[in-house]
Amino acid sequence: MRRVARPPARILITGASGAIGAALAQAYAAKGVHLVLHGRRFEALEALAEACRTHGATVELSSIELTDDEALHAWLDDLTLPDLVIANAGQNHHAAQGELMEEWDATQRLLAINLHVPMAMAQRLAPRMAARGHGQLVFVSSLAAWHGLPLTPSYSASKAGIKAYAEALRGRLAPQGVGVSVVMPGYVSSPMCTAMPGPKPWELSPELAARRIVRGIARNRARISFPFPLNVGCWWLAVLPAGVSQRLLAWMGYGGES
Numbered sequence: 001m002r003r004v005a006r007p008p009a010r011i012l013i014t015g016a017s018g019a020i021g022a023a024l025a026q027a028y029a030a031k032g033v034h035l036v037l038h039g040r041r042f043e044a045l046e047a048l049a050e051a052c053r054t055h056g057a058t059v060e061l062s063s064i065e066l067t068d069d070e071a072l073h074a075w076l077d078d079l080t081l082p083d084l085v086i087a088n089a090g091q092n093h094h095a096a097q098g099e100l101m102e103e104w105d106a107t108q109r110l111l112a113i114n115l116h117v118p119m120a121m122a123q124r125l126a127p128r129m130a131a132r133g134h135g136q137l138v139f140v141s142s143l144a145a146w147h148g149l150p151l152t153p154s155y156s157a158s159k160a161g162i163k164a165y166a167e168a169l170r171g172r173l174a175p176q177g178v179g180v181s182v183v184m185p186g187y188v189s190s191p192m193c194t195a196m197p198g199p200k201p202w203e204l205s206p207e208l209a210a211r212r213i214v215r216g217i218a219r220n221r222a223r224i225s226f227p228f229p230l231n232v233g234c235w236w237l238a239v240l241p242a243g244v245s246q247r248l249l250a251w252m253g254y255g256g257e258s
């Protein structure tokens with residue numbers, strides 16, 4: 001994978017034990033870079049740390065419970081303030097076969113990690129970054145944020161929520177020297193992607209997705225959305241009359257049947 005020319009010195013990535021997070025960690029791994037990697041599967045994190053160290057990065061690992069505000073805030077307060085924070089950990093789920101609605105406990109867990117945790121991270125980190133006068137917060141959303149998918153309502157809601165939050169925060173933090181970007185990937189090969197129902201056009205490898213994300217972050221892009229054809233298609237769903245979008249989604253295989 002292509003390395004970043006001048007990467008930020010301290011980078012925190014959540015969901016580093018997953019496909020996109022691990023590819024991002026490897027893309028940033030270089031001499032002079034310190035990576036703080038979070039994931040629940042510690043063995044996967046340790047293997048990733050070894051790979052990153054071979055590229056010259058220093059690495060620290062964490063598996064604290066992100067959805068516990070107290071544990072999250074204590075962890076963030078103890079860290080040397082990162083230059084770049086990528087809130088990437090996330091989940092997807094959908095209604096079981098034959099069920100109309102998604103399982104509620106699973107929906108609450110999804111909202112906690114996809115929406116509550118990234119906002120709680122920003123709540124704690126943004127004031128310190130603003131006081132220092134620089135930093136960058138990156139939130140991983142999805143193209144599903146443009147228009148909700150009937151197959152995955154809770155996921156779509158969480159990703160639309162974090163997109164709106166990131167866009168709003170960008171305007172609020174820019175005068176303080178803090179950058180904010182929202183990442184909106186299409187389909188990226190991962191266990192999560194495999195488990196998702198529906199067609200998966202233009203599926204990308206995690207490495208290619210990481211390259212797009214790293215490039216967008218380096219330019220402090222407001223939105224890092226890809227691949228281009230799917231991004232345009234999903235954007236149209238948001239601007240077309242709602243009835244047309246719903247018919248298009250059903251016709252393309254993203255209707256209510258899981």
Ligand SMILES: NC(=O)c1ccc[n+]([C@@H]2O[C@H](COP(=O)([O-])OP(=O)(O)OC[C@H]3O[C@@H](n4cnc5c(N)ncnc54)[C@H](OP(=O)(O)O)[C@@H]3O)[C@@H](O)[C@H]2O)c1
Nearest residue numbers: 015017018019020039040041089090142187188190192193
């Ligand atoms: N893959 C796609 O097609 C796609 C498309 C659009 C957006 N995204 C977004 O990209 C991000 C990364 O997804 P991915 O494709 O790399 O999926 P993945 O391989 O399944 O990785 C998900 C990561 O999130 C972590 N995670 C999930 N729930 C967590 C929790 N409650 N607490 C802490 N960590 C948790 C997982 O930790 P463990 O491995 O330790 O469980 C893992 O590191 C997600 O936000 C996802 O919504 C993915």
